[in-house]
Amino acid sequence: MAKGPVGDWYKDARNTQGLLLDIFGVLYENGDEGPVVIPGSIEAVKKLKDAGIPVRFCTNNSTKTKAGLAKILLDLGFDVSESQLFPPPPAVSHVLKARNLRPYLIVMPDVLPQFADIAQTEPNCVVLGDAQTHFTYDNMNRAFQVLLSCPNPVLIAMGGGKYYQEAGEMKLDVGPFAKALEFASGIEAEIIGKPSKTFFLAALSDMGFSTDKVVMIGDDIISDVGGAQACGIRGVQVRTGKYRPRDEPHASVTPDGYVDNLLQAVDLFLAHR
């Protein structure tokens, strides 16, 4: 899908203080036999570090704890630290504690340790992650019954994504299952993850930069590019991961740029510093 760069987002690189990067579909993706690095992305992350460019990884990955996600990236050869990662599970855990919510969780087993210190009996809240085969009819019914049973039930979705690519196939993300429960219960889901503004701003707050000084690079035209733009952050679409030629141009989102892959984005960016 190499078509070359589009847009001039990188020409202002000297006034750009940092980058927000998506992980899945930008750094790596899952193949038939596990995670596979997207060519050039290890080098791209290293170039940014060597150049001293602040980077945060703003991801909707809700299948692992933050430590588990860091381990995958380190094992694949990415030079990143856990403190650079902004996935939904720690943010959700924080919200549950702050609001005294007892969740019924539909999540992958690997992420359960993130919620081990939170009471889960007599749930008054439903939390949906990218639960994949754990989105069974029985689990969805149980979640629905929790929402019906409480006076002020809360439905939280770790991201609003529609789908992602895995082993060459498009797979349903958490968003559609959140929509199913919204429709059945009449309760609107709170999204903790992209494209929620709060979620982008948490990463920016950690960097100490304003929205006009960073660029988000991702493969999801809605959650990454559109979500960032809705906060005033420039959004660049990579032609890797779930990107398909039909996304260019897109009916509702016009990215600040298109690049073939992360390395092309980083090379353009660094060449204009």
Added chain:
Amino acid sequence: MAKGPVGDWYKDARNTQGLLLDIFGVLYENGDEGPVVIPGSIEAVKKLKDAGIPVRFCTNNSTKTKAGLAKILLDLGFDVSESQLFPPPPAVSHVLKARNLRPYLIVMPDVLPQFADIAQTEPNCVVLGDAQTHFTYDNMNRAFQVLLSCPNPVLIAMGGGKYYQEAGEMKLDVGPFAKALEFASGIEAEIIGKPSKTFFLAALSDMGFSTDKVVMIGDDIISDVGGAQACGIRGVQVRTGKYRPRDEPHASVTPDGYVDNLLQAVDLFLAHR
């Protein structure tokens, strides 16, 4: 939940030519050990037959063939004929043939014979029934991939219901899963079943009556009562099945009447003929 009748829908009984009745939650419901008759409903159906009142059963049941549904009712003791039943599967089968659609089906195995004579290779259409535990992540993904793979994909849902009661618990109906696929694919589902106008009118056409001459009686405030009213058919809510006191009054639908159960409705109706 006996509260007595509300509304005066039955006072015009002499000008009312026939009745449309929902089945599940009105005639019977499923208990822990199978179907259970709702008290008085066998007698109510018999009284209508004895009085010569034309009746059609307008149901969203998509778990059986029409013959299978008739057998359940006959075995329970209802004096009905297969020709009075209007469930979605035969209507969907008709549409698939007329439009040369090859379905990927997510349905209960008992209903598969209804589609046995329709080609299903290289699907260009997804059909969702009340598939219960067959709404697995893998089946939902396969459906999504079918919708992504075709130039003009069609998504058909056998009804738009949110939930129903079974063995004392609320269970998710087909509607939420249709919404999930709509959100993921951007394709709007065609509903063949209640509350679709076409579906009500097919039953009326069979009776030869106009919309102002019949009354629909059901337990689903949205699909039965609201759906009928949107066609100009009076809609009466029974306080059986999935009915809950919070449905009375309802935020968006005002039934033409409430009754404790079908027998109360029939007695009121016949007393005013």
